Amino acid sequence: MHRPTRRTLLAATGITALAGCTGGGSGSDTFPRPLDLPTADEQLPLPAEPTALRDEARSGGPSKDGIPSIDEPSFIEPDAVDFLDPGDPVFGIATDGATKVYPQKILVSHEICNDELNGTPVSVTYCPLTGTVQGFYRGNTEFGVSGRLINANLVMYDRTTEAWWPQILATTIHGPWNESPEIRSLQEFRLIWTTWEQWRDQHPNTQVLSTDTGHARNYGNDPYGSYNPRGEYYDSGNMLFPRRVEDDRYHPKRVVMGARASDGAVAFLKDAIRENHVMTGELGETPVTAVYDDRYDTAYVYRNPDEQTVNDVDGAVAVGGSTYAPDSLPLPRIHTFDAMWFAWVGYYPETNVYD
Template sequence: MHRPTRRHLLAATGITALAGCTGGGSGTDSFTRPLDLPTVDERLPLPAEPATLRDEARSGGPPKDGIPSIDEPSFIDPDAVDFLDPGDPVFGVASDGAIKAYPQKILVSHEIVNDDLDGTPVSVTYCPLTGTVQGFYRGNTEFGVSGRLINANLVMYDRTTEAWWPQILATAIPGPWNETPEVRSLREFRLIWTTWEQWREQHPETQVLSTDTGHAKNYGRDPYGSYNPRGGYYETENMIFPGRVEDDRYHRKRVVMGARAADGAVAFLKDALRENRVMTGELGNTPVVAVYDDRYDTAYVYRNPDEQSVSHEADGQIASGGSTYAPDALPLSRIHTFDAMWFAWIGYYPETNVYG
């Protein structure tokens, strides 16, 4: 039976498909080089065996590298940015020696930027179908877009061993170019999904990914719709590709702030965090606390095994143990947290604890 591709389904829903360049393929010597890739000590949870996930993969339309990663990114000063409106989404990172913003309207056409942060090789990755942005330490390799989807989510591949890496799972699985990869999980870093206005206010010295990417793309138009104002694919219940599970507790595209570790997963509805500012829950059997950060419209999740009292102050600070802290600086163990559409999160973490 003919299976629809992302290109056909975008056209059927009245959305023009992404124009990807063809290419890229694999060299025959890919396995002769060792893969020096920063990974975590404990593998992140998987919803199924790696081979089972591989069998669930489907073509997204463009071939391998048909959606081209940005491998030689250039950056400009904020005063030179003339293509962003205040409410446009950007994905920000502020680390020692590097403050950068990656505009969503550029990444929607590329999905991966192979960059470095103050000399450390990283990959910034974005899947428009699942609303997820993830940062990974990439060691001596680069990541590319495989052209495959699992749970409607981007499947990356590394250009050294050509193993598949589903973006949300951040863990290697078998694929047709490497049937027996070492199954391990990537080290991640936080990217903040915020607006250009909010990011620039907090980081006036930021560098911004330039539209000079080396590719002929129309960065003024999102083929899936718009986040400013919200509309198109991002707003409706309509799916271009199905998720792994059907769970109608919430709108499919409702945004959660999700966190997962080897011992479980937890998700907080983002709009509930905006309202409540501080929420508690459990990841596995461990108490956690989620705190909202109105500087960026984001949130952070911390392990809180002793169930310390945590409260939100009028000035946006977080009170705990008689002191106040910035929302991203509580003296608790922070768990990597990121935005995701509800269907995408629950599809990969069906046993997650959800709070809203």
């Protein structure tokens, strides 16, 4: 039986239109360092040496920038949205001065949106092959799609140094356009994977990324399948690219809520958190607590070194006799995001996992 390649799937929606229009570039020993690119105080864990990860990279089909990032995004009011159904997935961010949401229907064709929040430059990134959405502070640079994949995951590059940044790892590795980058991790921010209906209920005045992206795309056609209802690639056991780790404890596309830090990684099955509302585990040797947020069908993971009792109370969370919103517990919160099981365990094979 013929299995379509990623290039074939993307060609059906015109995503490879730019393929071949940009060269691969040549390596150089000297690159400007973007001193204003915000990086984390601690480096996130890597599953192998950066040079070894480079050797694992393979072409995803389109070449460098063959999947074009959105670099001049425009936004519309919710009442002007006519291309989203209530159950369609969206990726939202709410701050004191900005509330924005990025439809999966749009980002599946671009994977990166270089935007601003309250005047701060950011990149919203989405990898459809691994089911991961990540927000990064980008300083004065922009991120683009390298055309390479590791563990089926998007490898970004920054347009100042041309270093590679695997999306899930959020950390520099060596690449052909910058063979000696400084190894460091990006500063991340949380994007909530939810549905259009749930996001709009909580944020009726949200700004919505519009289909006016500057690129001719059919945003009604997801080349990989569908999330509403979920089907084809997104729930199939078939893989378009090999996994780094063959771990069949769970279906490869089963969704986990993953959290990682310099001292380890932990994952909770999303449907288990949905059922239990509060779960406990360990990240490295530190006790952690995961709590469910039914407003968005998502979860948060907190360090809980003193193992304080945490209980669900009608959608709120009780800690130490007081109740809090699930995203506002008086505990250190760890950056947490959705991921397909194969993608998470491929990068973090020593992860603790709880079901």
